[in-house]
Amino acid sequence: MTDTPLLHVDMDAFYASVALRERPDLVDQPVVVGGSGRGVVLAANYVARRYGVRSALPMTRVRRLCPHVVVLAPDYATFTSVSASVMETFREVTPLVEALSLDEAFLDVRGSARRLGSPRQIAERLRSMIHDEQGITCSVGVAASVSVAKVASRRAKPDGIVVVPPAELTSFLHPLDVGELYGVGEKTRALLHRFGFLTVGDVAHTPLATLQAAVGAHLGRQLHHLAWGTDRGELTVRSGTYEPERSMGADETFARDTDDREVVVRELLRLSARVAGRMRSARVAGRTVTLKVRFSDFTTITRSRTLAEATDVTVEIHRTATHLYDALGLQRARLRLVGVRVEGLVPRATVHHQLALGEPERGWAEADRAVDRATRRFGAAAVRPASLVRRD
DNA sequence: TCTGGGGTCCTAGGACCC
DNA sequence: TCTGGGGTCCTAGGACCC
Numbered sequence: 001m002t003d004t005p006l007l008h009v010d011m012d013a014f015y016a017s018v019a020l021r022e023r024p025d026l027v028d029q030p031v032v033v034g035g036s037g038r039g040v041v042l043a044a045n046y047v048a049r050r051y052g053v054r055s056a057l058p059m060t061r062v063r064r065l066c067p068h069v070v071v072l073a074p075d076y077a078t079f080t081s082v083s084a085s086v087m088e089t090f091r092e093v094t095p096l097v098e099a100l101s102l103d104e105a106f107l108d109v110r111g112s113a114r115r116l117g118s119p120r121q122i123a124e125r126l127r128s129m130i131h132d133e134q135g136i137t138c139s140v141g142v143a144a145s146v147s148v149a150k151v152a153s154r155r156a157k158p159d160g161i162v163v164v165p166p167a168e169l170t171s172f173l174h175p176l177d178v179g180e181l182y183g184v185g186e187k188t189r190a191l192l193h194r195f196g197f198l199t200v201g202d203v204a205h206t207p208l209a210t211l212q213a214a215v216g217a218h219l220g221r222q223l224h225h226l227a228w229g230t231d232r233g234e235l236t237v238r239s240g241t242y243e244p245e246r247s248m249g250a251d252e253t254f255a256r257d258t259d260d261r262e263v264v265v266r267e268l269l270r271l272s273a274r275v276a277g278r279m280r281s282a283r284v285a286g287r288t289v290t291l292k293v294r295f296s297d298f299t300t301i302t303r304s305r306t307l308a309e310a311t312d313v314t315v316e317i318h319r320t321a322t323h324l325y326d327a328l329g330l331q332r333a334r335l336r337l338v339g340v341r342v343e344g345l346v347p348r349a350t351v352h353h354q355l356a357l358g359e360p361e362r363g364w365a366e367a368d369r370a371v372d373r374a375t376r377r378f379g380a381a382a383v384r385p386a387s388l389v390r391r392d
Numbered sequence: 393t394c395t396g397g398g399g400t401c402c403t404a405g406g407a408c409c410c
Numbered sequence: 411t412c413t414g415g416g417g418t419c420c421t422a423g424g425a426c427c428c
Contacts, residue, residue, distance in 0.1 A: 014428095040396050042428095055428080058394045101399095101428045185426050218402065219425095246400070253396065288420085298395070304421060339397085 003166050004119050005110040006233065008141040008149035009090065009126060012158040014103035015043035017136040018082050019072045030069045034059055038253055042074055046158055082134055089129050093122060098235040104153075106146060108235050123161050147182040148173065148229045154180070169229045174201030181226045191215060192223075203227040244284045244345050249292075250274045251339025257296045259334045265322055266387055271340040272318035273385065280372055284345040285310035289317055291324040292339035300337075303328065310344070310351045314371075314385075315364040317342060 011017065015033040020026060030048035034041045041062055044053045051066035062069055083102040090097045093116065096108035109122050116122050123140040130138050137159040141152025148164055151173070156162040164172045178197055179189035195214050197203050203211065204227035212220030225231045250271045258264065268291075279285060290304040303324040311317065321340045374383040 035396065038394090038396075040394095042396085056395080058396095060394055064394095103428080183426065187425060216403080249398075251397065290421095300423090302422060306420065337396090341399095 002110065002113055002119055004142050004144050004163060005108055006143055006146060006149045006235070007107040007109060007119060007123055007126075008143075008146070008153040009105055009107060009123075010139055010141075010153045010157070011086070011103040011130075012137045012139060013043050013045050014136070015074060015079060016045040016048075016072075017043075018079055019075065020045065021135050023072070026070055030066050031072060032062060032069055033072050033074050034062070035074070036071075037255060082136075086130055086134060089126065089133060092129075093126060096235055096237055098237055106149065106235050120161065120163050123163075127159075127161070143169075143229070145229050145231045145233045146235075147226050147231045150182045151176070151180055164229075166229075170201075170204070173227065173229060174199060174204055176200045178203055178223075181223070183222060183226065188215065188219070200227050244282065244347060246345060247286070247341055247343040248275050248278055248282070248284075248345065249290070249339060249341025251292055251337055251341075253294075253337045254335065257334040257336050259330075259332050264325060264335060264338055267338055268321045268325065268340060269314075269318050269385055270388055271338070272321055273314045273388075275340055275342055276312055276314040276317050276368065277372065277375070279312040279342065279345070280348075280368065283348045285312040285348045285351045286342035286345040287311075288343040289320040289324070290339075290341040290343060291321045292337070292341065293325070293328065293335060294337035296334040296336050298336065301328075304343075306344070309353065310346055310348075311342075312348060312368070313365050314368055 016031055019033050020031060027045075028047065030051060030053065031045045032041045032048055032053060033043045036059070039059050041053060041055050041057045041059065043055060048066060048069055051069075053062050053065055053069065059071070079102055086103075087097065087099055087105065090105055090107055094107050094109050094112050096111075098106040100106070109116070109119050112122060113119075116125065119142045123142055127138055127140060130136065139153050139156040139158060140161045141149040141154070141156055142161065142163040143149040143152055144166055148169065152162040152164050176199060177189070178184055178192045178200055179186075181200060184192070192198075192203065192215070197206065203223050208220060208224050211223060214220070215223065222231075252267060252271060254263075254267070287310045288304055288306045290302050292300065292302050294300040305320055305324055307316070307320065317340065325338075371383045
């Protein structure tokens with residue numbers, strides 16, 4: 001039995017590290033993976049970070065901070081396949097793996113001690129396996145709870161291990177800035193600082209009721225647990241496709257802001273088709289359609305509508321999104337982004353469509369399935385609505 | 393011509409029901 | 411001539427994560 005059974009494993013600068021496998025000539029130069037135009041940094045190697053370049057920084061600012069930075073385009077197919085291999089390596093160590101994203105996961109190694117040794121030994125072993133198999137480095141935090149393991153792996157970066165035994169919990173956690181806690185972002189950090197809570201220790205030694213009065217009941221309780229490392233110590237292991245996602249959506253920033261209804265409605269069709277297609281591959285349907293609109297000043301609003309019945313039909317989602325858009329009554333407002341999301345997803349098999357007499361939707365659902373079949377055979381570019389075909 | 397795209401969860405008010 | 415209280419659904423917004 002071990003008192004620190006949880007590992008948080010996090011790839012170092014994942015997208016950048018994977019991209020650099022193909023370009024070893026660039027490893028000593030500042031490199032970011034990111035979009036072009038209005039994009040942001042998805043990952044920056046550690047050379048680039050010395051210039052202050054970070055994830056989520058706009059590319060325009062990156063070029064100002066580091067004019068000779070090398071920008072590589074993301075290759076999601078490769079990222080996904082490397083991620084799958086890494087997750088397989090995790091499962092060689094323990095079946096109790098909770099993936100958080102492509103590049104990080106929690107592992108419960110409680111049952112692996114007899115076979116593989118202490119958590120630290122297991123962490124070392126994992127790091128060398130991933131390095132040998134994938135040519136990338138990772139960092140590992142080891143602790144008794146999820147959030148402490150997470151904080152520890154961040155402190156271990158890059159290419160390191162930090163183990164936090166229970167006896168060292170407070171000396172590790174309490175000197176840290178509150179912003180280091182998992183779930184405390186910029187806004188909450190600023191709020192806590194205004195109240196005079198600068199370190200995790202400050203939060204830990206504040207009565208729960210005082211904390212809750214400042215930040216709300218839920219967040220207050222959560223912060224209290226985070227500050228004492230008493231958040232959850234069990235993982236939630238998703239077993240394959242059993243549990244559907246809760247929502248699916250797509251949004252897109254225009255290359256240039258637009259106030260042209262036709263352009264917006266056509267983009268909503270593209271996004272609706274993308275979302276509906278993903279819903280059909282996942283065999284889910286949803287009832288609530290949400291439209292997202294971001295204006296040129298970056299203010300963002302959402303409007304949603306819940307349908308009588310769950311759908312996965314492109315035309316229905318698009319029609320709902322378009323109604324929501326028209327109901328905004330925008331005149332000459334310039335839009336930066338539009339998005340479509342469907343929430344309240346349930347397995348399609350549980351949706352019993354009541355076919356009304358002469359109902360036209362049936363035809364659209366069949367058209368969607370024909371599109372899906374053609375897409376599987378000929379690729380996504382082969383079939384699309386007429387209004388999305390460029391006349392050139 | 394600063395600020396992506398994919399998600400999750402929480403809050404809060406109003407409607408509606410019992 | 412008063413005005414509870416709990417539960418659920420819907421909507422809108424916001425914080426946070428990678």
